[in-house]
Amino acid sequence: MSSIHIYWDESHFWGLLMQRALKAWGISHRLVRADEIAQGALAGKLDGEAPKAFMVPGGRAKGKMDRLGKAGQEAVRQYVRDGGTYLGFCGGAGLALSGTGLGLCPWQRKGFETRLQHFLSGHIDVRLRGEHRFIPEDLGGEALIPVWWPGQFDQQNNGVTVLATYDSPGPDFWVADLNLKNLPKGTLGDWEALYGIRLSPDFLKGKPCVITGEYGQGRYILSYAHLETPASPQANFWLGHMLGSILETDPFFTSIPAWDVSSTSVSWQDEHLLKAKADLEDIIETGRRHFLLFWRNPWLLGWRRGIPGAGVNSLYSLICESLASPETERATSFWSEVSPRFSELSQLMREGTTGYLLAERLAMTVLHSGPSAIDPKVLREQRAALFGKPPAPGGIYAQLATYLEELYWRLDSEP
Numbered sequence: 001m002s003s004i005h006i007y008w009d010e011s012h013f014w015g016l017l018m019q020r021a022l023k024a025w026g027i028s029h030r031l032v033r034a035d036e037i038a039q040g041a042l043a044g045k046l047d048g049e050a051p052k053a054f055m056v057p058g059g060r061a062k063g064k065m066d067r068l069g070k071a072g073q074e075a076v077r078q079y080v081r082d083g084g085t086y087l088g089f090c091g092g093a094g095l096a097l098s099g100t101g102l103g104l105c106p107w108q109r110k111g112f113e114t115r116l117q118h119f120l121s122g123h124i125d126v127r128l129r130g131e132h133r134f135i136p137e138d139l140g141g142e143a144l145i146p147v148w149w150p151g152q153f154d155q156q157n158n159g160v161t162v163l164a165t166y167d168s169p170g171p172d173f174w175v176a177d178l179n180l181k182n183l184p185k186g187t188l189g190d191w192e193a194l195y196g197i198r199l200s201p202d203f204l205k206g207k208p209c210v211i212t213g214e215y216g217q218g219r220y221i222l223s224y225a226h227l228e229t230p231a232s233p234q235a236n237f238w239l240g241h242m243l244g245s246i247l248e249t250d251p252f253f254t255s256i257p258a259w260d261v262s263s264t265s266v267s268w269q270d271e272h273l274l275k276a277k278a279d280l281e282d283i284i285e286t287g288r289r290h291f292l293l294f295w296r297n298p299w300l301l302g303w304r305r306g307i308p309g310a311g312v313n314s315l316y317s318l319i320c321e322s323l324a325s326p327e328t329e330r331a332t333s334f335w336s337e338v339s340p341r342f343s344e345l346s347q348l349m350r351e352g353t354t355g356y357l358l359a360e361r362l363a364m365t366v367l368h369s370g371p372s373a374i375d376p377k378v379l380r381e382q383r384a385a386l387f388g389k390p391p392a393p394g395g396i397y398a399q400l401a402t403y404l405e406e407l408y409w410r411l412d413s414e415p
Contacts, residue, residue: 002028002029002030002047002051003027003028003029003051003052003053003247004022004027004028004029004030004051004052004053004054004055004247005029005030005031005032005041005042005051005053005054005055006018006019006022006029006030006031006032006055006056006057007032007034007037007054007055007056007057007064007092008031008032008033008405008409009033009034009063009064009067009068009405010059010060010063010064010067010091011057011058011059011405012058012059012310012314012318012401013299013313013314013317013318014057014058014059014089014090014091014226015031015057015059016317016318016321017057017058017226017228017229017230017259017299018055018057018089018228019031019412020228020230020256020257020259021228021236021239021256024254024256024257025240025243025252025254027243027247027252029055030046030047030051031409031412032046033409034067034068034069034072035072037068037072037075037076038068038069038071038072038075040075041075042054042075042076042078042079042084043075043078043079043082050079050082050084051084052084052085052246052247052248053084053085053086053087053243053246053247054076054079054080054084054085054086054087055087055088055089055092056086056087056088056089056091056092056093056095056096057089057090057091057092057228058089058090058091058092058148058226059090059091059092060091060391060392060393061091061092061094061095061097061100061101061109061151062100062392063392063393064091064092064095065095065100065101065102073102076102076104077102077103077104077215079218080104080215080216080218080219080220081215081216081217081218082216082217082218083216083217083218084218085218085219085220085221085246086104086215086218086219086220086221087220087221087223087242087246088220088221088222088223089223089224089225089226089227089228090147090148090149090150090151090223090224090226091151092222093151093222093223093224094109094151096220096222097109097153097222104215104220105160105211105213105215105220105222106156106158106159106160106213107153107154107155107156107158107160107211108154109151109152109153109154110151110152110153110154110155111152112152113198113203114198116175116176116198116199117201117203118149118150118151119149119175119176119305120147120149120150120173120174120175120201120204121146121147121148121149121173121174122146122147122169122170122172122173122174123144123145123146123147123169123170123171123172123173123232124144124145124146124147124166124167124168124169124170124173124201124204124209124225125142125143125144125166125167125168125169125170126142126143126144126145126164126165126166126167126209126210126225127141127142127164127165127167128141128142128143128163128164129161129162129163129164132161132163133245134163134212134221134241134242134245135163135238135241136237136238136241136251138237139234139237139238142167143164143234143235143237143238144170144234144235145164145209145225145226145227145229145232145234145235145238146225146226146229146232146235147209147224147225147226148226148229148300150209150224150225151224152204152207152224153207153208153211153222153224155207155208159213159214160211160212160213161211161212161213162208162210162211163210163211163212163221164208164209164210164225165206165207165208165209166204166205166206166207166208166209167205167206168205169201173201174302175199175200175201176199176305177302177303177304177305178199188200209223209224209225210222210223210224210225211223221242227239227242228256229256230256230257230258230259230299231255231256231257231258231259232255232256233255236254236255236256237253237255239252240252240253240254241253258298258299259298259299260298260299261298261299261316261317261320262281262298262316262320263298264320264321264323264324265324266323266324267323267324267325267326267327268322268323268324268325268326268327268411270323270335270339272335272339272340272342272343272346273319273322273323274323275343275346276315276319276342276343276346276400277316277319277320277323279346279347279349279350280312280315280316280319280350281316282350282354283312283349283350283353283354283357284301284312284316286353286354286357286358287303287307287309287312287357290357290358290361291304291361292304292307292357292360292361293307293309293312293357299317300313301313304360306360307357307360308383308386308387308397311387311393311397311401312353314401315349315397315400315401315404318401318404318405318408319404321408322404322407322408322411325408325411325412326411327411328410328411330410331407331410331411334406334407334410335407338403341403342400342403345396345399345400345403346400348396349386349396349397349400352382352385352386352396353386355382356379356382356383356386359374359378359379359382360379362374363376363379
C-alpha cells in the first residue's frame with residue numbers, strides 16, 4: 001500500500017524529479033496512469049486504501065487533462081471531495097485550476113503579455129505567509145526556491161489562501177537563454193527603452209507563487225515553483241514540511257540529493273536502451289559543440305531559444321533512469337515487443353536531430369547574408385517532424401517518449 005500516488009502520464013522528467021524526492025525520504029508511493037485513476041486507484045480499488053495525497057508533477061496541463069478523460073477527471077474531483085489532498089507543481093498546478101482544468105481551485109490560469117514572460121527559470125526569492133500549517137517557521141518568512149518556465153495564477157478574492165508571493169530573481173535566474181547575472185546592470189531597462197522589448201521578470205513581484213484551498217472535504221496545494229528540485233535546500237525543506245503535515249509524520253528535512261543524469265549507474269544491460277543513450281549523447285554533444293545545447297546543471301540541459309532542448313532532456317533522463325532500474329517481468333515482456341521499433345525510431349531521431357541542429361547553426365551563421373539565408377519555415381518543419389509543434393509534443397519524440405514512459409511505469413510498478 002502506498003501513502004502517495006503520483007500521476008505519471010504527461011510528466012516527462014518532472015515525474016522523475018518528484019519520484020526521486022519521495023525515494024530520498026523513504027515515502028511509500030505508486031506511479032498511477034490515467035486509466036488506473038478512472039478505474040478507482042484514488043478510491044483505494046488498487047491498493048485497498050485511498051492514498052493520503054495525490055501528487056501531480058509538471059508537464060503540459062492540457063495533455064494531463066486529455067489523458068484523464070471524463071471518468072478520470074471526475075475520479076480526481078471525487079477523491080478531493082472525499083477528503084483527499086491534491087498537491088500539484090507547475091503543470092500539475094495548472095491541471096487543478098478552473099476554466100480548462102479540473103476546477104478544484106476557483107482561480108484560472110493567467111495569460112502572458114508576451115511569450116517571453118513564460119520563459120523564466122532558476123531560483124527566485126519568495127515572501128511566505130505568516131503562520132500556516134504548510135509553512136515551516138524556520139524559513140523565517142522568505143525562501144529561495146526554483147521555478148522552471150512557470151505559468152501564472154489569475155488571482156481573485158474568493159477564499160484561496162496565498163502561501164507565497166514572488167519577490168526578486170535569485171543568482172541563477174534566466175529569461176529564455178539569457179543569464180541575467182551576466183548582463184551589466186541596467187541592460188534590461190536600456191533594451192526596453194531602445195527596442196521596446198521587455199524582458200525584466202519584475203512583473204512577477206507580489207504575484208502568487210504557491211496557493212492552497214479547500215474543495216469539498218479535501219484540500220489542494222498548488223505551486224508554480226518546483227519544490228522537488230534536487231539539491232535546492234530551502235525548497236526541499238519546505239516540501240518536506242508540507243509532506244510531513246499531510247502524512248501526519250515528522251517533517252522530512254534532508255535535502256533531496258543532487259541528480260547527475262549522465263552518471264546514473266546501469267542496472268539493466270539492455271542493448272536497445274544503451275544504444276539509445278549513446279544516440280542521445282551524440283545529439284547533446286553535437287548541440288554543445290555548436291553552442292546550441294549545454295548542461296545548465298547535472299540534470300537539466302540549457303538551450304538556445306527555439307532549440308528543443310526540453311525534449312532531448314526528457315528522453316535522455318527517461319532512458320538513464322530506465323537503465324538504472326532492475327528488470328521486472330512486466331517490463332521485459334513489454335520491451336521485447338516494442339524495442340525493435342524503438343531502436344528504429346531512436347536511429348531516426350539521432351540522424352534527424354543532428355541534421356536539424358546543424359541546420360540551425362548554419363542559419364545563425366548566414367543570418368545577415370541576405371537572400372541566401374535559410375528560410376525559417378524549413379527549420380520549423382524539421383523541428384515539427386522531430387518534436388512536434390509547441391507546446392504539444394509530437395513527431396518522433398512523442399513516439400519515443402510514449403514507449404519510455406510505458407516502460408518506466410512497468411519497471412517501477414511490479415505488483
